[in-house]
Amino acid sequence: DADVTQTPRNRITKTGKRIMLECSQTKGHDRMYWYRQDPGLGLRLIYYSFDVKDINKGEISDGYSVSRQAQAKFSLSLESAIPNQTALYFCATSDYPGGVRGYTFGSGTRLTVV
């Protein structure tokens, strides 16, 4: 099994719908992150969590919310999806300090909002 598992792998949803992307990890890492990837923009941080009780906004958190249900689970929600949220979403984990060994990434969720 993958160290970081994202579900679903692909999703098409309609404008205005609520959608949840899920991430689970077996790395035992405390830190978890949600990024979105857009062509030519690289990866941009949406939210991050350093432990179960710690949630922080990233650079593009508007329109998103997260829930850290357990050390191993970190979900991203789009409360009312809009077309410009069409992107590839990645979950990542790291230990502390996170820079020492880099991130472990999931395989991504490709979300299309129509």
Next chain:
Amino acid sequence: AQSVTQPDIHITVSEGASLELRCNYSYGATPYLFWYVQSPGQGLQLLLKYFSGDTLVQGIKGFEAEFKRSQSSFNLRKPSVHWSDAAEYFCAVYGQNFVFGPGTRLSVLP
């Protein structure tokens, strides 16, 4: 604030040719620097990282990168490219969190 630029959006090389992907960063302190590779349909895989010490670092798959403080650069190199190296490459700097560059897409001609 930290930032990363990758001047080349897309590079095409012939198989067996040498490769250099450019990365420039902005960060107020000594940076932690990384290169990641993303194959189609996959997540990002760590190629190599620099924290301190020897400015030439070796990574997986035959890649290396050189940190040049005077130029704020961390360019990725490979002496002989293989067709399987076709992918997107991201440079990243780590401060409180990672900041990624926009990526360089590498195509390899047979």
